Amino acid sequence: MASVTLSGVTKIYPGGFRAVSRVDLDVADGEFVVFVGPSGCGKSTTLRMIAGLESATEGSIAIGGRIVNDVEPRDRNIAMVFQSYALYPHMTVRDNLAFGLKLRKEPRADIERKVAQAARTLDIGELLDRKPAALSGGQRQRVALGRALVRDPAVFLFDEPLSNLDAKMRVQMRAEISRLHQRLGATMIYVTHDQTEAMTMGQRLVVMHQGEVQQVDAPLALYERPANLFVGGFIGSPAMNFLDGRIVRRDGLRFVTDGPQRLSAPLPADWRPRGAPVETLLDRPLTLGIRPEHVRLREAGAADAFPAVVQLVEPLGNETLLYFTVAGRMFVVRSPGGVEAGVDRQVGLALAGERAHFFDPETGRSLTV
Ligand SMILES: Nc1ncnc2c1ncn2[C@@H]1O[C@H](COP(=O)(O)OP(=O)(O)OP(=O)(O)O)[C@@H](O)[C@H]1O
Ligand SMILES: [Mg+2]
Known part of the structure; x- marks a missing residue:
């Protein structure tokens, strides 16, 4: 587990578009922080910079106290779960779960133990021999989560992992991820444009708008004391x-x-x-x-x-x-x-x-x- 610290993090895409502007944020070890804001506000860009999939134009990113700006994604000890599950269609659930560990050449017995444990945690033991095509959306998302889980990362990063699911499944998976966080005590950073999801899951929310952080606070504090018009209008449904x-x-x-x-x-x-x-x-x-x-x-x-x-x-x-x-x-x-x-x-x-x-x-x- 690890803290994550962003200092003055800025992203200017080639062509000059400023997608993220001077973000300062301390995510404590074991904390569940949610980035929330409308489409295009820079949430994914920020998450991708933490993951190392995008470079920061300015500023520094530290994971567990170590500056990682120049560290390869695979060496940052993070696991990322996306909206598109990105499972390998030709592999069984078991092989999908084990794939990353095999690449890292972990001993076979360890791989089996970790896969079995993740399957138990996520209640997908029955599905291990199926291929992704034979799974429901919720089951696929659980496998994608399992793939992050087996890697035992210092930080979990989620980019709208539930937006492909129907409303009922979304509520269920929301609760499962929250439980997972309680159980693992892992540092989790979660991106969503859905303020209900943000309010129910996050210990703290980072509200973004046009590449800038508007306010960082606990869900109820944002609801009761919005710092500006944008936060007032964005948090709460129906809107203020x-x-x-x-x-x-x-x-x-x-x-x-x-x-x-x-x-x-x-x-x-x-x-x-x-x-x-x-x-x-x-x-x-x-x-x-x-x-x-x-x-x-x-x-x-x-x-x-x-x-x-x-x-x-x-x-x-x-x-x-x-x-x-x-x-x-x-x-x-x-x-x-x-x-x-x-x-x-x-x-x-x-x-x-x-x-x-x-x-x-x-x-x-x-x-x-
Ligand atoms: N590779 C790129 N090149 C240029 N501009 C980009 C690139 N990727 C993203 N952008 C722009 O940067 C801004 C932020 O994008 P980002 O994907 O971070 O938004 P987001 O908050 O995740 O939105 P959404 O909720 O729609 O996923 C957007 O205006 C987007 O068009
Ligand atoms: Mg996004």
């Missing part, structure tokens, strides 16, 4: 609602927007924003961010609410999502399962002010972290 406006003192505190569809939403009178005294937030341009679960449904005309008309109802059983247009923007509210709210109904929406986030619209930075 955003409104542009300002806070004024008028019958208590209110968030108001300009424009034709003016909004005036009450904030709690005793509201104390996190991170800044309320005075510093008054009468300046702000972007308010509020999660769908932090808006309460009220009767139309309720004093602590602003009026809105239901446009779309999505009953999901355990919860109901209600869609509105507020100040010209889509606005989603998450309500309890059985809530009765038909389309076109007039309701009141109350912001749970203490859960509201306020961002600087210029820089995107949170003013209430």
Whole structure:
């Protein structure tokens, strides 16, 4: 097992495209860290630089305290699992598992023991004599995982390993990889664009956007204290609602927007924003961010609410999502399962002010972290 340290790691591809910019990160020995961000943000490039499949243009990469920038991939003591399982189609599962060890000329008895152990861990003992074509997607992914496991690497690297699986299998394999991490105590770095996967698996998440790290923190800390607009909007589903406006003192505190569809939403009178005294937030341009679960449904005309008309109802059983247009923007509210709210109904929406986030619209930075 080993720590992984990135210092100022940058990738500029031939042709000049800057895919990854000055990434600094310490992954502790035994930690499970997830890189998450939208397509093209540089997740795979970063992982491939750690693996040695791509060179870093600038900066240093250390594994277990040793700088590995000039070390060949096979000598970095890492194992990588990809989305495409990359199994050898003409070999049985057993031979697929053993292949890397045979290449390393390990003794036959050791190979057999390691293969048997990995098969037990991943519950694929029954499949050892089959070829990949005769396996389901989930089974193939388990074999790919097994191939990493038998190598007993210092660091496991995963690049979207579950995205070929159906939703149910994905949830199951997610739990298996998490269990594997608990059991092995291995250092794992996992890449995904799926924020649910990231939130449920990672001890810490690295949120990336356009080649830059936006925030590094534990899943709930990211949810509760997003450092900027991007993280606020990316973490959480359905996404955080955003409104542009300002806070004024008028019958208590209110968030108001300009424009034709003016909004005036009450904030709690005793509201104390996190991170800044309320005075510093008054009468300046702000972007308010509020999660769908932090808006309460009220009767139309309720004093602590602003009026809105239901446009779309999505009953999901355990919860109901209600869609509105507020100040010209889509606005989603998450309500309890059985809530009765038909389309076109007039309701009141109350912001749970203490859960509201306020961002600087210029820089995107949170003013209430
Ligand atoms: N070999 C290459 N040459 C030039 N540009 C590249 C190369 N590989 C990747 N890129 C670009 O670098 C950026 C980051 O790519 P990367 O594969 O790291 O993204 P990603 O975050 O893994 O995205 P995805 O979720 O789609 O896999 C993208 O804009 C991509 O087009
Ligand atoms: Mg990728």
